[in-house]
Amino acid sequence: MERTDSKNQRQQGLSLPAELYLLACDVETEKLTKRDVIGNVLRAAVLVELTDRGCLTDHDGKARTVGDRRTGDPVLDDALRAMGADKPRKWKAMVQQHRKQGFQAVEQQLERERLISIERRTWRYDRITVKDTGLAKRLRAEAVETLTSGRPVEEYSTRQAALTALAAVGQFPTVTSGKERREHKKRIKALTERAGQAGPALKKALDEMDITAAVAVGAAISAGSN
DSSP states (O other): OOOSSOHHHHHHTOOHHHHHHHHHEETTTTEEOOTTTHHHHHHHHHHHHHHHTTSEEEETTEEEEOTTOOOSOHHHHHHHHHHHHSOOEEHHHHHHTTHHHHHHHHHHHHHHTTSEEEEOOSSSOOEEEESOHHHHHHHHHHHHHHHHSOOOGGGSOHHHHHHHHHHHHTTOTTTOOHHHHHHTHHHHHHHHHHTOTHHHHHHHHHHHHHHHHHHHHHHHHHHHHO
């Protein structure tokens, strides 16, 4: 399904994972935000786009590839080949798989296409410069409009809903604040469901990460008090 009101992005030929990577970039500080969850978010975006293109389908709650279809995008197709070589898995498990490799593949693709430049640094996070800041701003404006416009969620394509939903679930500070996420909680839930199986799967995966982190902190505090 093609997005109907994102002509500039289509002309760029950007995949949904690439768009979300750019959304996570703070163009002012030249930093990539939410590094702790970006791999999960991009992996979910891969699943959304492959499903939207008819390359992936749901079968009894599991993601299954459809024949030998390909997209023409090397990052998406590499992910698709890996899925085809594996057994069908539940969507949450798919979101949790190959997070680092997927993140690196998207980043390298954007760097290769000169949409970003990266200054590798040893003791600090890499400096990431978005070459077309106008594109990043248009993506943000689209995501914010989808969240706040009040238009029925059903009027947005799966991909449009996913751009906003995945950024919100991933808590990208470049798109929404905590206050805005609380104010639009029901809308985010509806957009997440509109994004297909991968949207709710991402939320479950990140909720699981939060619980694991909380348990680890609790254990550390308990051990320190003994």
